Amino acid sequence: MNLGFIGLGLMGRPMALNLARAGHALRLWARRPESLAPFAGLRSVTVHDSPAAVARASDLVITIVADAPDVRQVTLGPAGIAEGGRAGLTVVDMSTIPPGAAREIGGALAALGIDFLDAPVSGGEKGAIAATLTVMAGGTASAFARAEPVLRCLGRSVTHVGACGAGQVAKACNQIITGVTVAAVAEAFNLARASGVDPARVRQALLGGSAASSILENHGLRMLERDFQPGFKAWMHQKDLRIVMEEAHRLGLLSPTAAAAAQMFNGLVGCGEGESDSVAVLKLLERLSGHDA
Amino acid sequence: MNLGFIGLGLMGRPMALNLARAGHALRLWARRPESLAPFAGLRSVTVHDSPAAVARASDLVITIVADAPDVRQVTLGPAGIAEGGRAGLTVVDMSTIPPGAAREIGGALAALGIDFLDAPVSGGEKGAIAATLTVMAGGTASAFARAEPVLRCLGRSVTHVGACGAGQVAKACNQIITGVTVAAVAEAFNLARASGVDPARVRQALLGGSAASSILENHGLRMLERDFQPGFKAWMHQKDLRIVMEEAHRLGLLSPTAAAAAQMFNGLVGCGEGESDSVAVLKLLERLSGHDA
Numbered sequence: 001m002n003l004g005f006i007g008l009g010l011m012g013r014p015m016a017l018n019l020a021r022a023g024h025a026l027r028l029w030a031r032r033p034e035s036l037a038p039f040a041g042l043r044s045v046t047v048h049d050s051p052a053a054v055a056r057a058s059d060l061v062i063t064i065v066a067d068a069p070d071v072r073q074v075t076l077g078p079a080g081i082a083e084g085g086r087a088g089l090t091v092v093d094m095s096t097i098p099p100g101a102a103r104e105i106g107g108a109l110a111a112l113g114i115d116f117l118d119a120p121v122s123g124g125e126k127g128a129i130a131a132t133l134t135v136m137a138g139g140t141a142s143a144f145a146r147a148e149p150v151l152r153c154l155g156r157s158v159t160h161v162g163a164c165g166a167g168q169v170a171k172a173c174n175q176i177i178t179g180v181t182v183a184a185v186a187e188a189f190n191l192a193r194a195s196g197v198d199p200a201r202v203r204q205a206l207l208g209g210s211a212a213s214s215i216l217e218n219h220g221l222r223m224l225e226r227d228f229q230p231g232f233k234a235w236m237h238q239k240d241l242r243i244v245m246e247e248a249h250r251l252g253l254l255s256p257t258a259a260a261a262a263q264m265f266n267g268l269v270g271c272g273e274g275e276s277d278s279v280a281v282l283k284l285l286e287r288l289s290g291h292d293a
Numbered sequence: 294m295n296l297g298f299i300g301l302g303l304m305g306r307p308m309a310l311n312l313a314r315a316g317h318a319l320r321l322w323a324r325r326p327e328s329l330a331p332f333a334g335l336r337s338v339t340v341h342d343s344p345a346a347v348a349r350a351s352d353l354v355i356t357i358v359a360d361a362p363d364v365r366q367v368t369l370g371p372a373g374i375a376e377g378g379r380a381g382l383t384v385v386d387m388s389t390i391p392p393g394a395a396r397e398i399g400g401a402l403a404a405l406g407i408d409f410l411d412a413p414v415s416g417g418e419k420g421a422i423a424a425t426l427t428v429m430a431g432g433t434a435s436a437f438a439r440a441e442p443v444l445r446c447l448g449r450s451v452t453h454v455g456a457c458g459a460g461q462v463a464k465a466c467n468q469i470i471t472g473v474t475v476a477a478v479a480e481a482f483n484l485a486r487a488s489g490v491d492p493a494r495v496r497q498a499l500l501g502g503s504a505a506s507s508i509l510e511n512h513g514l515r516m517l518e519r520d521f522q523p524g525f526k527a528w529m530h531q532k533d534l535r536i537v538m539e540e541a542h543r544l545g546l547l548s549p550t551a552a553a554a555a556q557m558f559n560g561l562v563g564c565g566e567g568e569s570d571s572v573a574v575l576k577l578l579e580r581l582s583g584h585d586a
Binding site for chain 2 (some may be wrong): 035099170215251259264288
């Protein structure tokens with residue numbers, strides 16, 4: 001299959017490399033030429049001079065960029081995918097954007113006969129490199145069927161959640177649970193240490209019971225090792241919780257623990273830790289509790 | 294070993310039955326005679342007329358009662374364990390109480406030569422029946438060594454976390470993480486449903502990734518099945534988060550997601566759902582968001 005891929009950032013670069021390794025012909029465009037360097041010399045890769053040109057040469061185009069304005073730009077903007085794509089093209093946006101933006105972009109592409117799937121991912125850079133991402137897809141059953149074999153080259157868990165926008169809703173749910181749990185684990189470790197109890201022993205004891213989670217196991221370990229390298233950057237989690245809070249506002253939903261976590265990530269970014277992993281929320285708690293390491 | 298057991302409630306009854314089945318001679322006292330009914334006819338069981346009498350006949354006494362005043366009453370009160378216990382007795386309190394209360398009671402018993410272990414549990418009534426509880430113990434290494442074989446009849450995961458009080462600190466950490474995660478999962482499901490997306494599909498998609506947890510799997514399923522039977526009662530989680538907030542206040546710790554969850558459980562109990570399982574927090578969110586089932 002001729003695969004277009006737009007967005008060669010922290011996540012997109014290893015994902016595109018995994019697709020090239022799986023034998024797909026890749027059609028690339030990049031805003032910054034240096035993003036293309038890791039692909040130099042790969043025979044299956046062709047570089048194009050616009051998203052429109054990528055779309056013209058592809059059966060399916062994947063986009064993974066920072067936020068909704070970027071997705072709008074590469075799909076519906078000048079020399080965007082909509083300009084080059086013929087009817088029958090499938091566009092899979094794997095960025096994390098508001099569900100409403102996904103529905104709006106999907107609707108505009110559908111009017112041109114272009115199928116759209118919102119398929120955001122969870123699992124961070126590590127998951128992108130290891131092709132163990134969690135993919136949450138929204139769109140028609142036929143678009144999902146076309147995209148699924150490609151998505152399975154990128155992720156271990158690929159789920160068709162529902163109609164257009166449902167992938168972004170699932171991602172928002174994911175970011176509530178992960179963001180809140182990261183904060184809760186940090187609060188627990190901060191309490192343990194301030195009480196003179198070893199947080200590593202607490203983690204070990206709790207992993208055997210109903211507090212057990214992927215976050216306690218993996219993010220919890222990184223907190224104990226004081227490893228604040230991303231992973232998943234705090235400013236990205238802040239952005240994702242902004243989407244959650246906007247949806248909660250729009251729909252009139254009470255969401256107190258998500259709101260508390262969103263405030264924590266605001267503070268974390270405000271303290272200059274935006275480029276750190278979201279587990280740096282522990283540092284913020286320690287600083288604000290007078291227990292700096 | 295002659296085992297005393299005091300506190301034959303929702304948790305204590307099945308735990309004591311598991312100890313009897315494991316072949317231990319049980320010395321019981323109960324405030325209410327009807328609590329003793331399930332033990333009638335068991336040859337290994339002897340009923341005594343006070344905690345002091347239980348202590349006199351035992352090598353190790355387990356207590357599991359509602360709150361700190363109850364533990365104080367049966368250990369240090371009139372006709373309490375301290376009155377009957379000789380030096381060398383080990384007392385294991387499996388109630389969930391503030392770490393400071395555990396340290397105070399442990400100190401008072403130590404002055405009499407009685408060893409004390411705080412060993413609260415997680416896993417609910419189901420874990421008590423199946424002997425799959427998580428036990429978090431604080432106390433001396435020698436007290437833990439004496440108690441460990443008995444605790445292993447009750448739980449699957451038994452950890453010596455640290456000195457006296459450390460078990461209660463670990464339990465407070467456990468209750469932060471479980472209470473906050475239950476609230477976060479409920480907030481996620483409430484967002485999904487209000488967005489027209491099936492929460493069951495969201496749960497399925499998320500279980501494959503970094504949002505995966507015992508709470509999402511088990512409590513999440515009960516939310517989807519609208520099964521609000523305890524399990525673990527909302528008023529008990531409210532009490533445990535009160536302990537957390539008191540510790541956070543005493544130690545000067547920022548703990549925003551725990552505070553948000555504590556408020557949710559306050560509201561849940563205020564709405565008359567105190568006897569429901571803590572997963573009923575979903576009902577509260579739905580009611581307050583105008584999306585009642």
